[in-house]
Amino acid sequence: MKFDRTTSLTLILVLGTALTLAALNQFTAPGSQFHVPTYVIALAGKYLSFAVLALSVGLVWGFAGILSLGHAAFFALGGYAMGMYLMRQIGTRGVYGNPELPDFMVFLGWKHLPWFWHGFEWFGFAMLMVVLVPGLLALVFGWLAFRSRVTGVYLSIITQALTYALLLAFFRNDMGFGGNNGLTDFKDLLGFSVQADSTRSALLVITAFFVCATFLVARFLVGSRFGKVLIAVRDTESRTRFLGYRPESYKLVVWVLSAVMAGIGGALYVPQVGIINPSEFSPANSIEAVIWVAVGGRGTLTGAILGAVLVNFGKTWFTGALPELWLYALGALFIFVTLLLPKGVMGLFERRAGKPEAASVAREATP
């Protein structure tokens, strides 16, 4: 695969920043002026986990025209799968010291581990679930929705309903996922303490790698002939059908892939923030992810990463300085971007370079 300038720059910036921050955290003395405190590492790791979610939203919204207002559901499911693994690693170090049952189950008076918790003590199994659970949910949901030709705002509304239904379900204590409190008090990840500075730094770098990997997968997809069909489906679905394409299969492929990406983002997010609870399913989260993509630039993958990092950086700053104004600021930002920057921040660069829309001009490579 040959990289254009934007791609190379994206990869270098994401990996470079993560490696620099991690190195400055690990190899400088805490008193040094170059030292990066661990809370910054954790924040950067969180932003990059969100960048993976933004990429997944940007892929389906920007290139397939599917405005998902429920992508946080896939993110949270991936997060829960990771959280279950982390819970099982606590072992006897929990408050109740039960080697088998997580604290909340002991508290609820449960005697046995529910069947769906088995296997999560193995990292490999848990990681498989990180991709399988969101992927299968997306497969069933997408198959039903796309086959019935549910599109546009109706599809957006049912994605919103999907995440809301999961929110309510995960709130219930008898679901077996810790109810309102979710999963927390994590200790180890593959034997490394999740609290340790070195683990934090490593997680940041790993997250950066996953941002790059999902970015490259998405880029390969939209750069292929598949991607061209996808854009055709986005803009002129009936024409593709009369040419013999089945738009529903194209949408399903990209939808499932996107859900898997979101799940990976969630799995990266949980060990870095130390908790996963049902609020991750809240509809507002999914809508925020859409705003990140809009701010960065819909239809550009780099924009999704940029938007996620920029908006979340703003959120961190804002909720520290003027917490009560954050939601207003976010709303204003969305209106501002929609009205004045339809191509987001990436649109600014594009205009300066005077380049036409990148999605369509690239020719397929010849064998």
Add this chain to the structure above:
Amino acid sequence: MSEADTLLYLDGVTVTFDGFRALNALSLYLEKGEMRAVIGPNGAGKTTMMDVITGRTRPDTGRVVFGNDTDLTKLDEPAIASLGIGRKFQKPTVFEPHTVWDNLLLALAGDRRPRFSLWARETASERRRIDEILVTTRLGDQRDRRAADLSHGQKQWLEIGMLLAQEPSLLLVDEPVAGMTDAETEQTAELLREINKTRSVVVVEHDMAFVRALDVKVTVLHEGSVLSEGTIDHVSEDPRVIEVYLGR
């Protein structure tokens, strides 16, 4: 006319929308290699007929037989398109963000499944096909322009080019010259005649001058069924046709 020469056969097709009969026991034969013009006033059922043939609308009753024994009413749009029926919409419908070249590439006959298109690479024969179509449709100079930047007439030709790329045995063309200049109209008639050398064509049109220029058998639709059929001179002298259509 023998059975073997029939390419498309509509038999007593009726379509109702909320009590309105868009097609009323419509029957129509099309021979292999034929070009047919279909005219009729607004609401006569021309576009509904196209919808039925291409699988967008399912008829209440009646059969639509393509080739020897394929019943089109059992199939959906992609399946019908893959059988070799191409459709041009009234409003030019092309993939605007893509270049002319990519529009044709996506239309080329071939595997339509995602698992193929993910790994597909442009082949020499694909490039040769696209080059041929660019010549036929006079779009050679426009190959790298985005379809959105083409003129109205060029978009119409691009869409016809996409139909050719599909290599259909039957082309359904809905009002190809609406909104075209006189010169473009003339070139379009020429283009359709060229296409008709190798494929069957059904043209739905309002423009009588254009239909006359095509010089083919004409079917006049009225209230969902055939009112008259024959040469343009024959139908334009038919008193019933004059009454419902030409006279107004």
